[in-house]
Amino acid sequence: MDAPPLIPDEETARRWAEEELSNPIYDIAEPTLFDRVAQAVGEFIANLFSPQLPGEFGPIAAVVAAIVVVVLIAAAFAIWGAPRAIRRARRNPPALFGESDARSAAQLRRDAHAKATSAEWDEAIVLRFRAIARGCIERGVVNTPPGATVHTFARAAAPVFPASADALETAATAFDDVRYLRRRGTAELYRQIVATDDALAAARPAIADGALA
Incomplete structure (x- = not known):
């Protein structure tokens, strides 16, 4: 071979x-x-x-x-x-109105709904307003530094959502009433805050960032 x-x-x-x-x-x-x-x-x-x-x-x-x-x-x-x-x-997530709360806006809404189902209107109102603030934080349209009050938040969110400015102040007042003044919450107040939250969730922010002073 x-x-x-x-x-x-x-x-x-x-x-x-x-x-x-x-x-x-x-x-x-x-x-x-x-x-x-x-x-x-x-x-x-x-x-x-x-x-x-x-x-x-x-x-x-x-x-x-x-x-x-x-x-x-x-x-x-x-x-x-x-x-x-x-x-x-x-x-x-930052503290909300002086209290640590790591829940998302969706979780806060679910917990508020659970309280409302049991007619625990005070807690339902507080939780739903927290959901409003948390939702704005998650969207990056309003900042809430430590120590910010609900009315400070409402004033900062007003130019971002001008159509809901009055509703935000009303919701902040309802939060203060049931949280600090010990006034009884009602189903009507809760429905107003739910409507405000839903309106903000569906609205397009008017400005990029409503930073709190």
Whole structure:
């Protein structure tokens, strides 16, 4: 039997090379699209600071490089930083009107409805107003710093939801009446707060942020 040639001719060498390079193991070494983009950006920035550039382009190159870096940092923050901040805010919701309460707006609404079903109007009113505030916080349209009162919240939310400004003040007064003045809540007051909450949930904010002073 003839042995394979030790020195292949040109056609055989080309065929052997194609067969070898067709092996899937070589695909792993291929750079990905991300690798190519990152390499191109790195080379671009490096070229801006290259000493081979003409002297008059040195300051311009530095400015362009600084702009590119700032844009890349801003893009990274927008893509990865903001969602993490939102998740942290959701995991650690701020206190509501002097009391720690980690419940979401949906949970507060369910608990308020349960109290209303049992005709416990005082608790139902308090919980539903808290749901209003929590809903605004979750939407990012009104901030409630520590120590904010219900009336402070109502005044801050008024320019965000101008059509419900009076209803917000009425709801805040009902909260104070049953929470601090020990006045009895009623089904009518509860229905008014529910209507206010529903109106705010369906409304489009008039401004981006009603930050409390």
